[in-house]
Amino acid sequence: MMNDIVIRPAEPADQSVVYELICDLEDTKLDFESFKSIYNKNIRSTEVVYLVAEYNKAVVGFLSIHVQRILHHTKPTCELQELNVFNDYRSLGIGTALMQEAERIAKELGLEEIELTTKVFRKRAQEFYNRLGYINSHLKFVKKID
Numbered sequence: 018m019m020n021d022i023v024i025r026p027a028e029p030a031d032q033s034v035v036y037e038l039i040c041d042l043e044d045t046k047l048d049f050e051s052f053k054s055i056y057n058k059n060i061r062s063t064e065v066v067y068l069v070a071e072y073n074k075a076v077v078g079f080l081s082i083h084v085q086r087i088l089h090h091t092k093p094t095c096e097l098q099e100l101n102v103f104n105d106y107r108s109l110g111i112g113t114a115l116m117q118e119a120e121r122i123a124k125e126l127g128l129e130e131i132e133l134t135t136k137v138f139r140k141r142a143q144e145f146y147n148r149l150g151y152i153n154s155h156l157k158f159v160k161k162i163d
Contacts, residue, residue, distance in 0.1 A: 027067035097133035
C-alpha cells in the first residue's frame with residue numbers, strides 16, 4: 018500500500034486540488050481568490066512547508082506546517098495548520114505518511130516540536146494524533162475579530 022503513496026512538496030499547479038482539500042477539511046466553500054493569494058504567498062515562504070500526498074499519481078492529501086520563533090521556546094517550533102485526506106482515501110496510511118514526512122522535515126530544520134490543534138468534535142483526528150504519539154497538553158481559545 019505504501020508503495021502507491023508519494024509525499025512531495027506542493028507546487029503551484031496543485032493549487033486547485035489543495036483548495037478542494039481545504040474546503041473539505043473546513044466543510045465550507047472558501048473564497049477562491051483569497052485562498053489563491055495566501056497559497057501563492059505561502060508556497061514561496063521558507064517559513065511554510067506545504068506537502069501533498071499522491072496515491073496512484075493523484076493528489077489526495079495535504080499538510081501544512083508553519084515555522085514559528087516563539088520567545089518561550091529555546092529553538093524554533095512549527096505548528097501543523099492543516100491536514101486532510103479525501104474521505105475515500107482514509108485508512109490507507111496516507112495521513113501517517115504525511116505526518117512522518119512533516120516530522121522528518123521538522124527534525125532536519127532543527128525544530129523543537131510540532132504543535133497542532135484540532136476541533137473538539139473531530140474525534141477521529143484526535144485518535145489519529147494520539148496513535149502517532151501526540152499529547153493533548155493545551156486548550157485553545159478563539160475569538161473572532163470583526
